[in-house]
Amino acid sequence: MPGLMERYRGRLPFDDDDPVVSLGEGTTPLVHAPHISQLVDADVWLKLEGLNPTGSFKDRGMTCAVSAAVREGAKAVICASTGNTAASAAAYAARAGMTCAVIVPEGKIAQGKLAQALMHGARVIALRGNFDQALTLVRALADDHPIALVNSVNRFRLEGQKTGAFEIMESLDELDALAIPVGNAGNITAYWKGFGELGVAPRLFGFQAEGAAPLVLGKKVDQPETVASAIRIGNPARWEEAMEAMTASRGDIRAVTDDEILAAYRLLAGREGVFCEPASASSVAGLLRYGAGGARRIACVLTGHGLKDPGTALDQAGGVIACEPCLSAVEEAVLGGGD
Ligand SMILES: *Cc1c(COP(=O)(O)O)cnc(C)c1O
Numbered sequence: 286m287p288g289l290m291e292r293y294r295g296r297l298p299f300d301d302d303d304p305v306v307s308l309g310e311g312t313t314p315l316v317h318a319p320h321i322s323q324l325v326d327a328d329v330w331l332k333l334e335g336l337n338p339t340g341s342f343k344d345r346g347m348t349c350a351v352s353a354a355v356r357e358g359a360k361a362v363i364c365a366s367t368g369n370t371a372a373s374a375a376a377y378a379a380r381a382g383m384t385c386a387v388i389v390p391e392g393k394i395a396q397g398k399l400a401q402a403l404m405h406g407a408r409v410i411a412l413r414g415n416f417d418q419a420l421t422l423v424r425a426l427a428d429d430h431p432i433a434l435v436n437s438v439n440r441f442r443l444e445g446q447k448t449g450a451f452e453i454m455e456s457l458d459e460l461d462a463l464a465i466p467v468g469n470a471g472n473i474t475a476y477w478k479g480f481g482e483l484g485v486a487p488r489l490f491g492f493q494a495e496g497a498a499p500l501v502l503g504k505k506v507d508q509p510e511t512v513a514s515a516i517r518i519g520n521p522a523r524w525e526e527a528m529e530a531m532t533a534s535r536g537d538i539r540a541v542t543d544d545e546i547l548a549a550y551r552l553l554a555g556r557e558g559v560f561c562e563p564a565s566a567s568s569v570a571g572l573l574r575y576g577a578g579g580a581r582r583i584a585c586v587l588t589g590h591g592l593k594d595p596g597t598a599l600d601q602a603g604g605v606i607a608c609e610p611c612l613s614a615v616e617e618a619v620l621g622g623g624d
Contacts, residue, residue, distance in 0.1 A: 286309060286311075286312045287307075287309070288305070288307030288308065288309050288310050288311060288348055289307075289310055289311035289312075289345060289348060289445065289448045290305050290307060290348055290349065290352060290445075291305065291307070292311065292312075292448075293448050293451060296448075296451070296482060297349065297444050297445070298441070298444060299349075299352065299353075299356075303352065303356050304352055304355045304356055305348075305352050306348060306351045306352045306355060306377055306380050306381045307348050307352075307380075308338035308339075308344065308348070308376065308377065308380060309338060310337050310338050310344040310345055310347075310348050311337070311344075311345055311448055311449075311452065312452065313332060313333050313334055313336045313337060313449075313452070314332075314333045314336060315330050315331070315332050315333070315452070315453060315456045315457070315584065316330065316331050316333065316557075316559070317329070317330055317331075318330065318331050318553075318557050318559075318585075319557075320552075320556040320557055321552070321553075321556075321557065321569060321572070321573075321585075324573060325572050325573065325576060325577045325583075326577065327461075327577035327580055327581050327582065327583050328581060328582045328583065329569075329572065329583050329584075329585060330453075330456075330457065330582075330583070330584045330585070331553075331557070331559055331569075331584075331585050331587050332449065332452075332453060332584055332585065332586050332587060333559065333561075333587055334449070334565075334586060334587055334588050334589065335560075335561055335562070335565070335587060335588075335589050335590030335591065335592075335593075336590070338376065339369075339372045339373045339376045339401060340369075340372070340397070340401075340589060340590035340592065340593055341369040341372070341373065341515075341588055341589035341590065341593070342446060342449060342472060342586070342588050342589070343369045343370050343372070343373035343374075344373050344376075344377075345445040345446045345448055345449060346373075346435075346437060346439075346441070346442030346443065346444075346445040346446045346471070346475070347370075347373040347374055347376075347377045347435060347442070347445070348377065348445055349441040349442065349444050349445035350362075350374075350377075350433070350435040350439050350441040350442050350445070351374070351377040351378060351380075351381050351383070351433075351435065352441075353433075353439075353441040354381075354383070354433035354435070355381055355383070357433065359383065359431060359432065359433040360383060360384065360431070361378075361383055361384040361385065361386070361431075361432045361433070362374055362377075362378050362383055362384075362385050362386075362432065362433045362434075362435045363385070363386045363387070363388075363423050363426065363427060363432045363433070363434055363435070364387055364388070364423060364434065364435045364436045365387075365388045365389075365416060365419035365420040365422070365423045365436060366387050366388070366389050366394070366398075366416070366419070366436075367389070367390070367393070367394060367416050367468065367514055367515050367516070367517055367518065368389065368394035368395050368398030368399070368514060368515060368593070369398055369515055369588075369589055369593070370387075370435070370436060370437075371387035371389055371394070371398060371399075371401075371402040371407065371409070372397075372398045372401035372402050372405075372593075374387060374402075374407070374435050375387060375401060375402040375403075375404075375405035375406065375407035376401065376405045378405070378407065379405040379406055384408070385405070385406070385407040385408065386407065386408040386409075386410060386432075387402050387407050387408070387409055387410065388410045388412050388419040388422065388423055389402075389409065389410070389411060389412065389419065390411075390412055390414060390415050390416055390419060390517075391411035391412055391413050391414075392411070393415070393416075393514055393517065394514060395514055395515075395562065395593050395594035395595075395596065395597070396594065396595060396596055397592055397593040397594060397595060398593055398594075415508070415509065415517070415519065416469075416509075416517060416518050416519075417505075417509075417518060417519050417520045420436060420438075420469075420522060423436070424438070436469070436471075436522065437469055437470075437471025437472070437474075437475075437522060437523060438471075438522050438523075442471060442475070443471060443474055443475040443478060444475075445475075446471065446472055446475035446476070446479075447475045447476065447478045447479030447482065448479065449472075449475070449476060449479065449586065450463075450475075450476045450477075450478075450479025450480045450483065451479055451482075451483065453584050454480070454483055454485060457582060457584070459582055460485065460487040460582050460583075460584055461487055461488065461579075461580035461581050461582050461583060462487050462488040462489070462490055462536070462577070462578065462580035462582075462583045462584075463476060463480075463487050463488070463489055463490065463583070463584050463585075463586065464490045464492065464568040464569070464571055464572050464583055464584070464585040464586070465489065465490070465491055465492070465568055465585075465586040465588075466491075466492055466493075466513070466515075466516050466564050466565060466567040466568050466586070466588055467491040467492060467493050467500060467516065467521070467527060467538065468493075468497075468515060468516035468517070468518040468521065468564065469518050469521045469522050469523060470491075470500065470521040470522065470523035470524060470526065470527035471522070471523050472586070472588070473489060473491050473523075473527050473530055473531075474523045474526040474527055474530055476489070476530075476586070477489060477526075477530035477533070477534065486533070486534055487534065487580075487584075488534050488535050488536040488537075488578070488580060489530055489531055489534040489536035489537075490536055490537055490539070490568075490571060490572070490575075490578070490583075491527065491531060491536065491537070491538040491539075492538075492539060492540070492541050492567045492568055492570065492571035493516060493538065493539075493540050493541075493567070494509075494511030494512075494513045494516055494517070494540065494541065494542075494543060494546060494564075494567060495511070495540040495541065495542045495543070496509060496510035496511045496517075496543070497509035497510065497511045497513075497516060497517050497518055497519060498540040499518075499519055499520060499521060499524070500521060500524065500527060500528065500538045501538055501539060501540045505519055505520045506519035506520070507519060511543055511546070512543045512546060512547060512563050512597060513543070513546050513562075513563040513564035513566075513567055514563070514564065514594070515562060515563075515564035515565075515588065515589060516564045516567065537575075537578075539571060539574075539575055541567050541570040541571050541574055545570040545573070545574055546563050546564075546566050546567050546570045547563065547566075547597075547601055548570065548573075549566040549567070549569040549570035549573060550562075550563050550566035550570075550591075550597075550601065551601055551602075552569070552573075553566055553569060553587070554591065559587065560590070560591030560592070560598075561587040561588070561589060561590065561591050562588070562589040562590060562591055562593045562594045562597075563594060563597055564588060564589065565586075565587040565588040565589050566587075568585040568586055568587065568588075569585050569587075572585065606618050
């Protein structure tokens with residue numbers, strides 16, 4: 286499959302002869318979730334955005350943002366990141382032959398994402414502060430230097446990410462609601478744009494983690510805290526756009542606890558066979574907590590792959606069973622004691 290810039294060129298702000306930096310992103314699976322459907326009494330589908338080239342939906346935006354940066358003649362890209370933007374920017378910059386710097390909150394990004402950014406050769410700066418401070422700093426830096434800022438304040442990011450909505454509507458004839466995690470609020474804004482361009486208007490159910498829920502509280506959170514590190518954000522850059530989308534779609538923005546997020550995370554892996562990262566599971570956690578609200582057909586955006594965050598997975602999962610190399614011991618280990 287060609288990347289999404291080729292597939293949707295007519296609906297993106299690029300001309301035929303513009304440069305394209307692509308890793309074959311998009312065209313991710315939309316799978317029905319029978320168990321969750323039963324629990325919420327609606328038909329629920331999972332959009333597996335973890336199957337993008339770097340393992341998150343950020344690649345949809347990054348192919349456009351980095352291609353636009355090349356078109357503008359930029360030699361370097363920069364972003365603040367809770368992890369996935371860094372991994373994606375680093376990969377697309379490597380592909381484009383550009384240098385890349387990423388600023389992440391020290392000690393607060395999942396291990397897989399850090400490994401990606403480093404492997405792709407980005408300059409990784411661990412800020413002794415949080416994501417919101419990192420974003421303020423990179424915005425100031427990008428104003429003073431010829432470096433392209435590739436956070437979702439960059440409009441090309443939203444253009445690329447709106448294609449997630451296109452793909453869902455290519456698979457489903459009708460959609461009543463979209464459940465989506467909300468951090469910096471770029472993705473929910475992008476989906477609403479995409480649906481709008483198709484002339485459809487599913488309700489948007491946005492979910493934030495309780496310890497990082499500025500849109501729910503209606504005020505900034507100075508010290509956001511949650512196990513879902515990808516949405517540990519206290520002052521979303523796309524605040525107004527997200528609230529407008531929510532209102533226009535007759536949707537809602539609500540909070541889920543870390544325990545609810547982790548329960549949904551385990552349920553998705555254990556019952557649906559889908560391993561996503563904790564932030565992604567907040568979309569399903571929200572549906573389980575608040576119900577389908579009368580919607581019959583719902584798509585949940587599972588934003589990133591479970592392998593991004595092996596630390597949380599190993600904390601949440603059962604342990605391994607040690608075993609001596611003899612048949613009786615293996616038998617007991619495999620079949621369990623007692624039977
Ligand atoms: C970036 C990210 C989000 C949040 O998306 P926003 O556009 O910042 O609201 C959610 N989940 C994962 C896995 C992410 O990487």
